[in-house]
Amino acid sequence: MTIRVAKPGLFTTVQDLGRYGYAHLGISPAGAADPLSFRIANLLVGNDENAPALEMMLLGANLEFEESAIVALTGASCECKAGFNARVPVNAAFDLPAGAVLACGTMTTGARCYLSVQGGFDTPLVMGSASTFVAGHFGGFKGRRLQSGDVLHVRQHGSFRVRSLRPGALDSLRAPRPLRVTKGSQQDWFGPEAFEKLFSSAYIVSEQSDRRGLRLKGEAVRPREQSELLTDGIPLGAIQVPQDGQPIILFVDQQTTGGYPKIANVIAADIHRVGQLRPRDEVRLVEVSIAEAVQAIGEQERWLREIFIS
Amino acid sequence: MPKIDGGADSLGGSWANLFMTGLISSILARKVQEPMKIIPASDSSLLVVFGNAISPALHERVIGLFHSFKARHDPRIRNLHPGYASLLIDFDPLRLTHDELISVVQQLALAGDSAVDRRANVVTIPVCYDIEFGPDLLDVSQHAGLSLEEVVRVHSSPTYLVYFLGFSPGFVYLGGLPEVLHMPRLATPRPSIVGGSVGIAGSQTGIYPLDSPGGWKLIGRTPLRMFDPQATPPTRLQPGDRLKFSPIDRATFEDIPRRAEARPT
Secondary structure (H helix, E strand, O other), X not given: OEEEEEEOOOOOEEEOOOOOOOHHHOOOOOOOOOHHHHHHHHHXXXXXXXXXXXXXXXXXXXXXXXXXXXXXXXXXXXXEEEOOOEEOOOOOEEEEOOOOEEEEEEEEEEEEEEEEEOOOEOOOOEOOEOOOEHHHOEOOOOOOOOOOOOEEEEOOOOOOOOOOEOOOOOHHHHOOOOEEEEEOOOHHXXXXXXXXXXXXXXXXXXOOOOOOEEEEEOOOOOOOOOOOOOXXXXXXXXXXXXXXXXXXXXXXXXXXXXXXXXXXXXXXXXXXXXXXXXXXXXEOEEEOOHHHHHHHHHHHHHHHHHOEOO | OOOOOOOOHHHHHHHHHHHOOOHHHXXXXXXXXXXXXXXXXXXXEEEEEOOOOOOHHHHHHHHHHHHHHHHHOOOOEEXXXXXXXEEEEEEOOOOOOHHHXXXXXXXXXXXXXXXXXXXXXXXXXXXXXXXXXXXXXXXXXXHHOOOHHHHHHHHHOOOEEEEEEOOOOOOEEEEOOOHHHOEOOOOOOEXXXXXXXXXEEEOEEEEOOOOEEEOOEEXXXXXXXXXXXXXXXXXXXXXXXXXXXEEOOHHHHHHHXXXXXXXXX
């Protein structure tokens, strides 16, 4: 079964949950920027949660389905239509008839929308993953974002059980709240006043933000003294502070090592929220302990198991 | 005494206990070394810091721990990021706790890496030091007060140490550039540099693995692909390898790519 890209949208890529085991060669995981919405999209159509799916950013794609398919859309609110201006459901699996054109529009809240197809997109695995790493020109569909005229293939073997969500199950994801962070690798470099600024200020997501990192604009944060950091490894979600004091959240396509001090780190359970931040969104940060962060990941996994009716 | 510095109060107690279990005496029994510092960098990672200098001795310990972890093939460890003097260990927090991992780090650090076969791999990288490939050669020669031939000889004589790879796929951080070749970066970075270009910036020399912008002074180019996502392994160099640059002429440069492409994966 094939799907033809009629319009690619702003930045549409094939992703899975990331490419691990290659950071020591300078290769970051890439993968879905909002892994929670990505997993829900796959689970709805009955796929393995890591099956390759499309990540669309801010403006969705128009896709022509050669044959009928069962698909699901999750993540950012996005007006999507199929054929005769028929609105399609979100956060639910639905059937598309053969020949249908699924037209995904502009996202109104959130930055990224996921499209899963029952069976999963059939793209070759590179280093064990289907994720597109655009800066390295590999993975996903030809190592790049989709363009008009691209033809994607869908895997069709296997048996699938379509699932559905409890009503209102995802409401808690929409509620605005601060990003939870733990203190970072170079926390010793920063005095109490730096943390006070970081946790009391409202930052704005800069336009110069992408899957490599989100630049925040606002109150400058400075280390006790300017000294050179020996380049070291960067965890996903690290908040580094370059010389201008404007924090940068390092994200899924990040560099694997860096030389700026890392004051804090977004907790794993809130990475999905980073993936839904839009340019000009306001961001606040709140500190939690490592123990609270670890507990939050466990709770999120339990929540994910409980939101499905069937 | 090994210092644990991290500030995560909830973990402090159990860390202290780990050090009370007799491990500490064994650590001290080894050569006098700077104590290892373990920092919870995030809820899913630990940063093990061996010191604060660029030195082969510290790096030896980084690479030792790196290889010890690689040899375990533990599926709960997702990624290892060696740096100049540290190793970041990224793990699955649903299947492994910080405390458990700290205890593994302690055991591996004590055992050393004698069990792991890791004879340093010496990799020779052919470089054509042609003016066309090295547009900054004249500038470097003037800055260093050396003739062009001397620049090539000095750059290609050391055996460099691959401290780690980072920044981008296949980008190596090398140690061992002779001081006479230490150079400031370009005032204005070039918008595009061809993959394989060899350059100098500050006390570093390196190879651009992919076409990219960059501010290093360019002195030559290798015909080899430094990064190939389809190859196994995808990079020509690994952390801890040794590297020799071997000068080649233009005709050899033109001849090599065909053989390099035929490299088995």
